[in-house]
Amino acid sequence: MAQKQTAKKGKRKKDLHALAVFTRGIIRENSLFVLLLGMCPALAVTSSLETGFGMGLLVIFVLTLSNIVVSLIRKAIPEEIRIPAYIVVIATFVTIVGLLTEAFAPALHESLGIFIPLIVVNCLIMERANNFASKNNVVLSAIDGIGVALGFMLALMLIGGTREFLATGALAYGVYLPLPLEGSIINAGLTLFQMEVFVGPAGGFIVIGFWLAVFKAFELYNKRKKKEARDRWIEKKKKEAAERKRRKAMESAGGSA
Amino acid sequence: MLDKLRMALILCIIGAASGLGIVAVNSFTEDIIEQNRIREELEIYFDLYGLEKPASFDRDDEPRDIYCRWEAAGYDSERNRIGEIHTYCVDDDRVHERAEIFDKEGNFLGKVFRVDHTNTYGLVVTLVALDAENEIVEVRIARHENTPNYARRIIDNHLEPFQGQDINDVSFYDGRTGATSTYGSIIHAVNATADNVVDDRALTDYRVFYPEAESYERVFDYTLGCIDARIAVYDGDDELLGHVYPARYANDHEEIALNIAISEGIFKGVRAARPDDRASEELLQALEKYEELDGSPIGEVEVDFDETAYDPSINRLVTQAIIRCQESDHEREMREFFLWSHEQDETADIDHDILQSYQAHYDEENDLIGHVYYGEYDTSDLTDAYDGGIMEVAVAVFTDGTISSVHLLSSEESDFAVRTLEENIRVFFTRSEDMDEDELADAFSGSTTSATGLNAIVEAALDYEDAREGD
Numbered sequence: 001m002a003q004k005q006t007a008k009k010g011k012r013k014k015d016l017h018a019l020a021v022f023t024r025g026i027i028r029e030n031s032l033f034v035l036l037l038g039m040c041p042a043l044a045v046t047s048s049l050e051t052g053f054g055m056g057l058l059v060i061f062v063l064t065l066s067n068i069v070v071s072l073i074r075k076a077i078p079e080e081i082r083i084p085a086y087i088v089v090i091a092t093f094v095t096i097v098g099l100l101t102e103a104f105a106p107a108l109h110e111s112l113g114i115f116i117p118l119i120v121v122n123c124l125i126m127e128r129a130n131n132f133a134s135k136n137n138v139v140l141s142a143i144d145g146i147g148v149a150l151g152f153m154l155a156l157m158l159i160g161g162t163r164e165f166l167a168t169g170a171l172a173y174g175v176y177l178p179l180p181l182e183g184s185i186i187n188a189g190l191t192l193f194q195m196e197v198f199v200g201p202a203g204g205f206i207v208i209g210f211w212l213a214v215f216k217a218f219e220l221y222n223k224r225k226k227k228e229a230r231d232r233w234i235e236k237k238k239k240e241a242a243e244r245k246r247r248k249a250m251e252s253a254g255g256s257a
Numbered sequence: 258m259l260d261k262l263r264m265a266l267i268l269c270i271i272g273a274a275s276g277l278g279i280v281a282v283n284s285f286t287e288d289i290i291e292q293n294r295i296r297e298e299l300e301i302y303f304d305l306y307g308l309e310k311p312a313s314f315d316r317d318d319e320p321r322d323i324y325c326r327w328e329a330a331g332y333d334s335e336r337n338r339i340g341e342i343h344t345y346c347v348d349d350d351r352v353h354e355r356a357e358i359f360d361k362e363g364n365f366l367g368k369v370f371r372v373d374h375t376n377t378y379g380l381v382v383t384l385v386a387l388d389a390e391n392e393i394v395e396v397r398i399a400r401h402e403n404t405p406n407y408a409r410r411i412i413d414n415h416l417e418p419f420q421g422q423d424i425n426d427v428s429f430y431d432g433r434t435g436a437t438s439t440y441g442s443i444i445h446a447v448n449a450t451a452d453n454v455v456d457d458r459a460l461t462d463y464r465v466f467y468p469e470a471e472s473y474e475r476v477f478d479y480t481l482g483c484i485d486a487r488i489a490v491y492d493g494d495d496e497l498l499g500h501v502y503p504a505r506y507a508n509d510h511e512e513i514a515l516n517i518a519i520s521e522g523i524f525k526g527v528r529a530a531r532p533d534d535r536a537s538e539e540l541l542q543a544l545e546k547y548e549e550l551d552g553s554p555i556g557e558v559e560v561d562f563d564e565t566a567y568d569p570s571i572n573r574l575v576t577q578a579i580i581r582c583q584e585s586d587h588e589r590e591m592r593e594f595f596l597w598s599h600e601q602d603e604t605a606d607i608d609h610d611i612l613q614s615y616q617a618h619y620d621e622e623n624d625l626i627g628h629v630y631y632g633e634y635d636t637s638d639l640t641d642a643y644d645g646g647i648m649e650v651a652v653a654v655f656t657d658g659t660i661s662s663v664h665l666l667s668s669e670e671s672d673f674a675v676r677t678l679e680e681n682i683r684v685f686f687t688r689s690e691d692m693d694e695d696e697l698a699d700a701f702s703g704s705t706t707s708a709t710g711l712n713a714i715v716e717a718a719l720d721y722e723d724a725r726e727g728d
Contacts, residue, residue, distance in 0.1 A: 078260070099290070
């Protein structure tokens with residue numbers, strides 16, 4: 001009975017661990033806003049929500065599959081040739097994703113241009129292959145790949161959406177991706193306030209800077225809250241200790257009396 | 258050692274597996290990608306001329322089935338009828354395809370030239386669309402592998418000014434715009450198109466004299482006189498059919514452009530170089546008289562017609578063509594300096610800072626025409642020189658102190674500087690018999706180091722000729 005309970009606890013712990021692996025890459029350890037990895041595509045291809053989304057999809061594909069393959073072959077790869085072996089694996093998936101995009105989403109392929117082959121040297125993918133997939137099993141590596149890439153995609157969409165809205169006053173879809181419908185998610189009609197600077201690289205820097213500041217502020221706020229909670233807990237513990245001491249002293253004084 | 262072999266083997270296996278994966282996906286997507294490209298370009302063709310797309314033109318259709326265009330490797334040399342577009346491969350290193358566009362009634366609307374150019378960043382496919390009058394309808398980038406933002410800037414801001422320009426006389430942008438690789442590819446495409454149009458028209462012109470003509474080659478370019486070049490015309494077996502001499506001359510009425518053909522001592526005829534609809538009616542009437550000379554040996558050709566205002570000009574051009582076809586290589590080289598040069602002295606050295614030597618030239622009556630001065634200038638000593646070097650220039654000066662011709666013999670400067678200089682020489686010095694020293698100083702800008710060097714040599718030659726005249 002006790003053994004059964006331990007096994008159940010272990011499974012539950014594993015599930016929790018897998019969930020933590022999946023979620024931590026999305027916000028807490030967001031590759032772009034927290035770890036500052038993969039800044040090149042974040043600046044270059046986020047001129048619209050949809051290009052950010054498209055690039056994110058490609059990264060999900062490449063990161064998940066490369067994590068799976070790296071995890072599968074991790075025991076066969078000697079330490080000395082890890083980097084070249086991982087680069088070949090990543091480059092293969094990037095080439096495949098490039099061909100598939102050109103075949104089935106030519107507009108997206110044209111829009112992302114040379115940044116598709118550049119996924120090969122996206123430090124985010126190399127970092128996950130080297131630091132996670134090479135040390136963990138296939139399932140966890142796949143979950144990590146999806147989670148981290150999802151966080152990366154959301155970050156790209158956040159930047160792309162902000163830039164597109166500020167530059168055009170609207171958010172569109174169906175322009176680059178072969179979606180069944182074409183149209184606008186939001187059309188605020190703010191044509192008078194269009195700021196074209198946000199389409200260019202300068203706008204990319206400004207928007208990324210803004211969102212980095214927001215994330216940093218959020219992080220600092222969380223830290224302060226945690227610190228305050230910890231301080232309160234220490235204070236409480238101190239008070240409890242003082243109370244215990246006082247009670248003990250009174251008890252000993254009563255006893256002696 | 259075994260460890261190293263094991264590592265090599267592992268890398269090989271990974272590489273092989275990777276290659277197999279890519280080959281598999283490539284074979285699956287290859288046709289789809291090719292069809293996407295065809296569809297995109299066809300859409301552009303229809304869009305360029307405002308044509309209504311056929312009902313069957315839909316994203317889900319197989320363009321290869323609808324238009325049966327482009328076989329995978331090597332295009333069909335025969336014209337394929339493709340809806341309202343004929344396309345066929347062009348035998349040219351630069352232009353890869355030419356499409357002729359017709360409307361539904363079969364009226365010819367124009368041609369689209371597709372130029373593939375690989376610059377530093379990758380492939381740029383440019384479509385140059387012309388109307389029936391050879392004016393540019395639009396220059397459009399069909400696809401590219403360049404940085405999207407840079408290419409977008411060119412597409413948005415720098416392609417529109419090409420619209421409406423005559424393909425034979427296109428003016429490009431300044432260096433600021435032309436500094437990008439993408440724009441460089443556009444210039445390449447427009448130039449390739451212009452050359453192709455000229456070649457195409459020229460071959461049509463030459464077939465008037467040689468109906469079997471299939472190709473031609475520019476043998477010489479002449480610096481002086483009214484004859485531009487000697488063109489050798491060949492048949493399909495690369496056998497020489499004869500020569501054509503394109504000639505230009507501006508009389509009081511218009512600038513006339515003629516082609517004069519001579520084959521193995523036989524005068525084959527003189528025709529207007531421009532298509533008949535662009536040459537004036539008077540010129541065409543004047544040329545009709547010359548048709549009676551067709552087939553005469555050149556020794557018997559007497560060009561003494563003088564009935565219309567055009568005849569003296571035509572006579573002059575035909576005479577020059579006959580002289581050019583009879584001249585030896587030595588005479589041709591001499592006539593690069595003075596058009597009527599018949600004899601020249603040995604080169605004599607000069608004790609001068611810039612000029613090294615000179616050579617006297619004489620006409621048929623043995624009268625002195627002028628002198629050719631050979632000078633050398635080191636532009637690397639100039640304070641603003643960033644790209645200097647030694648340049649050698651020959652300046653031909655008439656005895657009255659005017660310039661006949663200027664030739665850049667060698668230069669150690671960059672290719673760009675040399676090209677600019679040659680262009681300036683062509684504009685300011687060639688056929689500038691009337692230009693004196695003061696006008697020259699105004700006309701030729703000394704803003705570059707190479708121009709400073711060239712000016713110094715030209716001025717030294719003019720000064721030396723003046724001093725000689727004074728003596």
